Amino acid sequence: MALLVHKYGGTSVGTVERIHRVADRVAKAKGEGHDVVVVLSAMSGETDRLIRLAREVTAHPDERELDVLLSTGERVTIALLAMELQGRGINARSFTGRQVGIMTDSSHTKARITRVTAERIKEAIAEGVIPIVAGFQGINARSDVTTLGRGGSDLTAVALAGALKADRCIIFTDVDGVYTADPNVVPAARRLDRVSYEEMLELASLGAKVLQSRSVEFAAKFNVPVEVQSSFIEGKGTLVTREDEDMERVMVSGVSGDRHQAKLTIVGVPDRPGIAAKIFGPVAQANIVVDMIIQNVSQGSLTDISFTVPRADLAKAVDLVQRIAKEIDAKSVAVTEAMAKVSLVGVGMRSHSGVAAKMFEVLSREGINIMMISTSEIKISCVVEEKYMELAMRALHSAFGLDAARVGA
């Protein structure tokens, strides 16, 4: 007898047939004696269809109106699932973001949740009714509809689970959990049974697409256990939860790779106070996100400064940095395009000092040159030539004992 929040994404409710299957799962959980609250996305493709319609009407649609438009998608799915369950004799009722009391600020199309009241949801649960909630949407103080941006329905589910003090928030999606590495790159990757909020945050910021950082932050803040499960295959998923003692036995939980990196080096920079601000101030103003920065030890009065940027921003960055280099009397700008970042993530690093050393040793053994290094409490990232990224990931995955046991091995 637990209180569960189920969240189903766009592909899980993409057709009437799939809505039937969602109803099966919800009915099963209810039949097992649990209280269930369901959060839904729009049918996959619907949000894109609506955005296309808006762009046909006008090139730059007003964001308040875009939210009125986009928030219709989830209203369709919640009504359909509620009907379906009622058609089976199961008491269910749909609720919009407003009716749930998802209060947000007024940043239309990317609003932040400020408060969740959930009064009507509590009432419905008390009456034995299954609430079917529209994800991705809330209202601002003026009672205008807002939407929460990418991953918004996950956020609705986690926030609602927090407000209801739910026992678990289960995110049903098209993957069956969080993996030790991308299985496309590392065939020996395996699904993690558990991962901590902090590790999940690092993995999300490194590009893992399973859960967005915002949802994980929310879950951590309100201590909501989040489980990622496949909506198509029955079985265990990955539980994202508070760090526990079990976890500390593992040094490394996952290996990630990000190939969309490029490196810029400003050569011969006069080494005087304030020079870093002169460089990175204008770069930040141009909305270019700088990831790692390295400044070589100065030789005499000159130094070299290297940093990485997303490859998509490279052209813009090169133009800008060349102008800056001139202004500060640096010698030249060097560009290395094909770079990748390989990272290890694990809360165990806190208590194991040898992780970085072992990582460098593994890469060196494979003949991979490390060009930049950055570390945090639970993450170590190395920038390497892109062509070595996959090799580096597989070697690290194996060396840190993450490979799945092979059948018969």
Added chain:
Amino acid sequence: MALLVHKYGGTSVGTVERIHRVADRVAKAKGEGHDVVVVLSAMSGETDRLIRLAREVTAHPDERELDVLLSTGERVTIALLAMELQGRGINARSFTGRQVGIMTDSSHTKARITRVTAERIKEAIAEGVIPIVAGFQGINARSDVTTLGRGGSDLTAVALAGALKADRCIIFTDVDGVYTADPNVVPAARRLDRVSYEEMLELASLGAKVLQSRSVEFAAKFNVPVEVQSSFIEGKGTLVTREDEDMERVMVSGVSGDRHQAKLTIVGVPDRPGIAAKIFGPVAQANIVVDMIIQNVSQGSLTDISFTVPRADLAKAVDLVQRIAKEIDAKSVAVTEAMAKVSLVGVGMRSHSGVAAKMFEVLSREGINIMMISTSEIKISCVVEEKYMELAMRALHSAFGLDAARVGA
């Protein structure tokens, strides 16, 4: 400088191209110095698409959920039109039924408006913003979405015009006004410049599809002048308004015909008190709407009772009435299927006593037998054989001076 409510139906907002044209019209009215409030329907076909989706999910969709589903259609169009106007630099903002304060009872899918607050609309107008309002929807006391049933968007427009004390409510539709008769039947039919609420009500109840009775009743109650105009052709429409002196000069405003009638006669009914209730009680309980009833003068202790029903209900009615006839010891039941009702409508009848006599004379001159007659203050209806319906309509239209002046005549 007037306050106008514009209402555009589904075909008027059926494509992005047509939404552009709606924006043209709204911009023009604004440019002429008027304050404009716009009420929209869903894109034509959208409501049907959503209903199909619901029926795919379950055979008998819950009506509360159906309202959540159906109310999304208008939200799409209001957002699109608001974007379009803003894209042109015109200040516009969308409002849902809830935001307008369209309060209704809880009869989902056919809710009745109980109150219209319109606070946010008044604010918007005061700020010079054009409010774009979702028609067809409101909320009940629990703040659940309701829909107003067929013609609901017209009703929203009229009710809002009433609450705002608007100078005029213009219903843009695919016809350009109210005609003296159906032009498909009476080629000489012409558009009326004006028609009174009462005449419009009679015409609506006789099957004129331009405005539904509910909207006309609302308009009459709050004295809202309603104009029916074509959304495709610029030009004058028909003004539905309070009776004025001009109108009384015309005896008859329109001729209508309803071919979906059938007549039932119970022959040899024992003439005793309470017999009518024994017959029409069960008929009403079976949801069969009886239009006209005639009871012949009794001959001895037996009488004949005839009445008309919609042809669609005939089979059901015959079964039922044959059972009733047995119970009350009547002799037999006679059925005449192909009947039609021809009606004259006009407030002028109040002060002209000769209308009925002239109608009978015209029909007699054409050799048309009148089978039943019913009259009200501003309407006379005759039931005739269906094959004579069109002839009867044309003859009456001409005899009462309604024919359009022919060019060159």
